[in-house]
Amino acid sequence: METWIDPSLIEELDPLSSDPSLDMFNPENGPPFSTSFMAVYRGAQRARNVKIENWARAKLRQLRSGSDGIQDMAFVIHRTLADPRCLDPSIDPNDRVPNSTIWGPPRLQNYAANSMGRYTSLTGYLSQWSPSSRGDGPANLAKTVAPVLLLEHSADASVFPSDVDKWEVAAAGRAERHILKGGNHYLAGQPHVIKEAADKIAAFAQRL
DSSP: OOOSSOTTTOOTTOTTOOOGGGOTTSTTTOSSOOHHHHHHHHHHHHHHHHHHHHHHHHHHHHHHTSSSOOOOOEEEOOOOOOOGGGTOTTSSOOSOOSSOOSSSOHHHHHHOTTOTTOEEEHHHHHHHTSTTOSOOHHHHHTTOOSOEEEEEETTOSSSOHHHHHHHHHHTTTTEEEEEETTOOTTOTTOHHHHHHHHHHHHHHHHTO
16 A cells, blocks of 8 residues: 555555644644644644655656556545644734634544545646645746735635735735735625725726
C-alpha cells in the first residue's frame, strides 16, 4: 500500500488518521493555540506538502515512463481544511464567527468528502497546491504595475487579514485597501455590503 509519509505517524490513505500532538482538534493542543504549537504545526503542514509533492512527481515520472500513453492520474488528499485560525479567533483576528469555515464547522469540513483540494490530479496538484506551484498570487501581483483595489471582508472565515497584508505589500504604493465591515466570504445575504463593494469598484475604475 502506497503512503506519502511514514505510516507509523500518519497513514495518508486513512482519512481519520492523525498525529494527536499535531491535531488542532485535540483539545489538549488548544484553542487557544500557543506560539510554539503554531510554529511546529505550520512546519509539519509544510513538510507534509513537500512529501506529497515528492510522491506526486515520482508517480508522474513512473506513469510517463510507460509506453501506454498515460500522462496523469487522479488522487485524494485527506484532511485539507485544518487551519487553527478557524478555531482560535485570536490568531489573525477579524470579525469572523469562531469555530467556523465558509462551508461549515471546521472539523466536519476537514474530514468531509467534498472539502478544499480533496480531489485532484497529479498535474492539478502540482499546478495549484504544491510548494513549487507558480500560482502565488502576491508574488505574481508584485510583477505587475497596474493600480490595485483590495476589498477586505472583515468577517471572512477563509481569507484573513494577514493574507490581505501580503497582497498589499506586493502592490506597495499602488494598492488601495478598503474594509467591507461585516462582510462574509461570499457576501451571502448581505446586499448592503455588495452595494458598498460595487460602489468602491465603480469609483476605483473611474479614477483609472
